[in-house]
């Protein structure tokens with residue numbers, strides 16, 4: 001297994017207790033008036049409260065295997081950040097669902113059921129491998145968001161600020177679950193397997209949530225697929241450049257800080273135009 005690598009200088013995990021003014025705007029097509037682009041982000045947001053609570057519980061269960069005091073400190077930072085993300089995305093999701101006449105509980109139910117089943121039948125280390133895989137996906141999605149300005153082009157500024165805040169903190173804590181996994185004796189084979197499962201589940205959950213969010217909006221399935229594909233995979237698409245860092249996860253020697261997160265660092269230092277950084 002690889003040694004835990006250090007994160008870049010001055011890039012500590014800093015939980016920011018932000019509260020976003022999103023109730024009214026979350027109910028609209030806040031991403032440039034596009035129902036499809038808005039639904040992609042809203043579908044992702046709908047997974048966060050349940051998912052992030054699962055990450056927190058999973059890391060806490062294996063925390064006792066960590067002896068390094070620096071990593072223990074980082075675990076505290078990680079859980080604090082994820083708890084605040086979960087709170088803000090819950091407010092976000094409540095507003096989205098209230099506006100569309102949807103039930104948050106119903107939309108979360110398939111993920112809750114899957115977690116309940118896995119907690120009954122699968123060992124804690126396997127849950128941590130799943131968390132490590134999810135954390136890598138959120139970190140590379142965050143990096144793509146900072147790298148590809150088209151991702152939030154035309155988005156309402158408060159929503160863009162929320163996604164940037166979340167993306168920055170995902171970058172700050174991206175190696176915590178991984179380093180705990182290494183300390184707990186996790187294997188390369190198990191984390192590779194976990195990534196295959198997580199990639200499949202995330203894609204399926206995203207499609208299911210999008211179809212609930214867009215039902216009754218009068219859009220043809222063809223238009224939804226075409227707009228989604230162009231937005232994500234087009235020439236200046238939101239996922240441009242993500243294939244390589246995704247594949248890197250399967251390398252034996254992989255560590256999350258192999259990818260420097262340099263754009264998130266620039267955002268944090270205020271070198272990019274984001275008023276909430278000051």
Ligand SMILES: [Fe+2]
Nearest residue numbers: 052082085170
């Ligand atoms: Fe998060």
Ligand SMILES: [Fe+2]
Nearest residue numbers: 082135138170
């Ligand atoms: Fe995270």
